[in-house]
Amino acid sequence: MKNADKKRVLREMLFARRFEERCYEAYVERKIGGFLHLYPGEEACAIGVLEAAKVGHDYVITSYRDHIHAIKSGADPKKVMAELYARETGVSKGRGGSMHIFDIANRFMGGYALVGGPFPLAAGIAKGIQMQGGDEICICFLGDAANNQGTFHESLNMAKIWNLPVLYVCENNLYGIGTRIDRSTAVIDQYKRVSGYNIPSAQEDGQDVDLVYKAANKAIRHVRAGKGPYFLELMTYRYRGHSMSDSNAYRAKTEERMWSGRDPVIMLRDRLIEAGQLTHDEFKEMDTEILDEIEDEIIRYAAESPEPPASEVGRYVLAENDPWVKGGVQ
Amino acid sequence: MADIMMWEALVRAHDEEMANDPMVIAMGEDIGVVGGTYKATLGLYDKYGEQRVIDTPISENGYTGLGIGASFLGVRPIIEIMSVNFAWLAMDQIFNTAAKVRYMSGGQLEAPVVIRSPGGTAHQLGSQHSARMEKVFMGVAGLRVVTPSSPRQAYGLLKSAVRCNDPVFINEHELMYNMKGDVPAEEYFHPLEGSEIAREGRDVTLFGYNISVHWCLKAAGLLSKHHGIEAEVIDLFALSPLDREGIRNSVNKTHRAVIVEEAEPAVGVAAEVMAIINEECFFELDAAPVRVSALNVPIPYNHAMEKAALPDENDVVDAVRKMFGV
Ligand SMILES: Cc1ncc(C[n+]2csc(CCOP(=O)(O)OP(=O)(O)O)c2C)c(N)n1
Ligand SMILES: [Mg+2]
Numbered sequence: 313m314k315n316a317d318k319k320r321v322l323r324e325m326l327f328a329r330r331f332e333e334r335c336y337e338a339y340v341e342r343k344i345g346g347f348l349h350l351y352p353g354e355e356a357c358a359i360g361v362l363e364a365a366k367v368g369h370d371y372v373i374t375s376y377r378d379h380i381h382a383i384k385s386g387a388d389p390k391k392v393m394a395e396l397y398a399r400e401t402g403v404s405k406g407r408g409g410s411m412h413i414f415d416i417a418n419r420f421m422g423g424y425a426l427v428g429g430p431f432p433l434a435a436g437i438a439k440g441i442q443m444q445g446g447d448e449i450c451i452c453f454l455g456d457a458a459n460n461q462g463t464f465h466e467s468l469n470m471a472k473i474w475n476l477p478v479l480y481v482c483e484n485n486l487y488g489i490g491t492r493i494d495r496s497t498a499v500i501d502q503y504k505r506v507s508g509y510n511i512p513s514a515q516e517d518g519q520d521v522d523l524v525y526k527a528a529n530k531a532i533r534h535v536r537a538g539k540g541p542y543f544l545e546l547m548t549y550r551y552r553g554h555s556m557s558d559s560n561a562y563r564a565k566t567e568e569r570m571w572s573g574r575d576p577v578i579m580l581r582d583r584l585i586e587a588g589q590l591t592h593d594e595f596k597e598m599d600t601e602i603l604d605e606i607e608d609e610i611i612r613y614a615a616e617s618p619e620p621p622a623s624e625v626g627r628y629v630l631a632e633n634d635p636w637v638k639g640g641v642q
Numbered sequence: 643m644a645d646i647m648m649w650e651a652l653v654r655a656h657d658e659e660m661a662n663d664p665m666v667i668a669m670g671e672d673i674g675v676v677g678g679t680y681k682a683t684l685g686l687y688d689k690y691g692e693q694r695v696i697d698t699p700i701s702e703n704g705y706t707g708l709g710i711g712a713s714f715l716g717v718r719p720i721i722e723i724m725s726v727n728f729a730w731l732a733m734d735q736i737f738n739t740a741a742k743v744r745y746m747s748g749g750q751l752e753a754p755v756v757i758r759s760p761g762g763t764a765h766q767l768g769s770q771h772s773a774r775m776e777k778v779f780m781g782v783a784g785l786r787v788v789t790p791s792s793p794r795q796a797y798g799l800l801k802s803a804v805r806c807n808d809p810v811f812i813n814e815h816e817l818m819y820n821m822k823g824d825v826p827a828e829e830y831f832h833p834l835e836g837s838e839i840a841r842e843g844r845d846v847t848l849f850g851y852n853i854s855v856h857w858c859l860k861a862a863g864l865l866s867k868h869h870g871i872e873a874e875v876i877d878l879f880a881l882s883p884l885d886r887e888g889i890r891n892s893v894n895k896t897h898r899a900v901i902v903e904e905a906e907p908a909v910g911v912a913a914e915v916m917a918i919i920n921e922e923c924f925f926e927l928d929a930a931p932v933r934v935s936a937l938n939v940p941i942p943y944n945h946a947m948e949k950a951a952l953p954d955e956n957d958v959v960d961a962v963r964k965m966f967g968v
Contacts, residue, residue: 404746404748405748406748407748409746412746414746416751421714421751422746422747422751424739425738429707432704432706432710433710434711435704435707435708435711436707436708436711436713439708439711440713440715440716442693443712443717462704463707466704467708469704470698470699470701470704628744629745629783629784630744630808631744634806634808636803636834637802637834638835640802640805
């Protein structure tokens with residue numbers, strides 16, 4: 313990563329942190345409903361990988377923990393927040409919610425709630441890319457526990473035999489809700505699991521955005537060069553419970569402390585300060601600016617936006633006025 | 643007009659659509675080199691190559707999801723699931739993704755996939771190869787369900803399904819691939835909504851779909867010959883959405899309805915048609931609607947037991963006779 317970009321990346325990670333913390337508050341205030349899965353602690357994963365991708369050109373798909381992936385892909389944070397507020401101005405017009413952020417104009421192909429669901433969708437998007445003949449790739453972010461779904465194995469197999477341009481990124485935060493990985497999974501190192509499909513893979517520290525960026529660059533170069541799928545495992549940790557309804561009582565305090573000592577935002581901040589590229593005051597200023605932006609622009613936009621009219625509940629079930637329903641225009 | 647078998651009609655529809663649009667692909671187990679378990683893609687592998695006629699691994703949820711993902715980018719996959727019994731494994735992607743993605747993305751994304759699969763009960767295939775699953779598919783919003791009763795419908799429905807921007811499930815029948823019938827020589831697109839009057843009549847309406855249309859037609863012939871009852875037969879080739887107007891029009895004319903399905907009765911096509919009759923034309927009825935369904939059992943291997951579990955034209959005749967007290 314170029315030095316000039318690092319400050320911006322720091323800002324993006326700090327923004328991601330503050331955005332998610334504000335979501336937490338809005339949920340407590342009952343402005344956001346449903347299931348809400350937050351990303352604090354894992355920022356370097358989505359932001360580091362997508363920093364190495366061509367956002368808006370490459371396709372991105374992920375699970376329900378999707379706000380930051382969408383924003384880094386180019387989605388307007390105002391419209392992401394408006395979606396959480398269930399407004400007509402939301403990215404998915406208030407029909408999707410936190411787990412179903414979509415921004416197709418930016419090729420953010422969605423957040424999906426079924427664990428493991430996006431694995432084959434990503435392979436299919438890659439098949440579409442292959443048929444169109446472009447140099448895009450599809451990047452699929454999913455959790456560690458998702459790898460115990462059949463779709464993981466089915467998709468890796470198909471991606472390999474058909475040489476599809478897809479990068480699978482495993483955000484290994486060591487838990488699937490409250491079940492620690494060693495209690496659910498026979499092989500702890502996820503990158504080793506793909507060797508059975510003859511797919512190249514790597515494991516990287518997911519808290520260090522520089523390292524994530526480097527590893528992602530290598531992975532993306534491989535996939536874009538037409539060499540087929542790649543699997544990148546990032547070791548990370550989520551600070552909050554799995555979702556807002558999770559008590560988070562199953563993790564040892566010592567474990568939590570260990571991980572918060574390797575905070576991705578603080579690590580990059582300190583590195584930039586040490587290198588003389590940032591001062592403490594500048595960082596504080598950046599933080600204040602972000603907090604103001606979230607409050608004055610993003611939350612305000614969401615809160616002031618109209619809800620979708622209930623009379624439109626029947627829209628978007630099927631295509632509107634599709635001529636082939638009547639057997640075409642004859 | 644050409645008198646061809648249903649599998650030949652399906653090959654023709656695939657071939658024309660693949661020739662028309664390079665983004666149309668076919669995928670499924672043994673559909674390429676082998677040409678399909680029921681020959682619905684015979685010869686296409688040689689013509690269009692392995693990039694477009696894809697032999698998939700035995701990963702129903704995986705390849706169905708892959709087809710759906712590809713459809714996000716404008717690919718138009720025709721996915722064959724070898725037997726509808728295996729479609730249970732793909733329910734996650736069909737229901738959770740294909741049927742819902744347009745809605746939950748606020749209309750930004752669509753999944754124009756076609757999923758075809760032979761359902762129904764053939765001869766002594768046992769419990770795990772005899773599912774009739776159309777009721778499952780038609781119960782979920784966001785999916786179209788059609789089911790051909792003739793080579794003409796099989797051809798025209800597949801062609802329209804490929805071009806339509808909604809996900810379409812085509813419920814075919816294992817026993818009907820060798821059925822012969824007229825298919826127009828010129829290109830033909832069958833509507834995906836509506837119903838057809840397979841036989842005009844005035845005394846009672848027999849509603850059927852797919853194979854049960856043929857039981858209804860046979861029963862109508864017997865009823866006319868032996869009892870002077872003129873039954874109308876309505877072919878419900880579209881199961882989702884069902885043709886409320888067509889159902890209403892026929893019941894308004896005959897004032898009696900018998901619904902015939904090959905599946906178990908609970909939560910089924912007949913139950914749904916009855917509900918529509920209730921809602922649309924209850925006061926036109928001269929008798930309570932009746933359904934003729936399979937028994938509520940897994941399908942047995944034993945031939946006599948299998949026959950006992952399934953309805954046929956005689957059960958339809960009996961139901962009508964009982965209704966008329968003759
Ligand atoms: C098919 C399916 N099964 C179960 C669930 C409930 N569930 C939601 S998230 C989750 C854990 C997933 O963990 P992981 O894949 O590691 O992702 P993380 O949440 O840690 O990012 C479970 C069990 C679900 N949404 N979908
Ligand atoms: Mg996890």
